[in-house]
Amino acid sequence: MLRKNLQDCFSYTFFKQLTQMFMSRLSPEEHPTTQSPEQAKIALTCELTSRLNTMDCLPMNRALGFGAKYLQDYFTPWVTEQGGYEKVFGTPVDEDEEVH
Structure with a gap:
């Protein structure tokens, strides 16, 4: 019953x-711990999404x-200003190191 109620009310508005x-x-x-508050908010959004996904009562x-x-x-807008997600969360790569 609870699972059905959660599935029924799980809209984008509810997620927001x-x-x-x-x-x-x-x-x-x-x-x-991040370099900016925006990075922290993005990480928290990903964490919450992951937790909801692992509850296994909502369609993935x-x-x-x-x-x-x-x-x-x-x-x-913020990610674009920073040069994309790779720049925001990327780690420095040695120029000689091959990236796959």
Whole structure:
């Protein structure tokens, strides 16, 4: 019964509210260590999406799709300004090192 109710109410609007509540309820000590607050919010969005996906009571594509849409809706301008996700979260690569 609870699973059915959760599936029925799981909309993008609900996902947005849940994500914003998740971020607002964390103390500063619980935020991931990042170079910017935007990186932390992106990481938390991915964490919440992953947790919802592992609950195994929601269709995987719905949880992942809502997570991807939220990232696009809220972080695309900032990520673009930074040069893309590779620049935002990438690690320095030795120029001689081959990347696959």
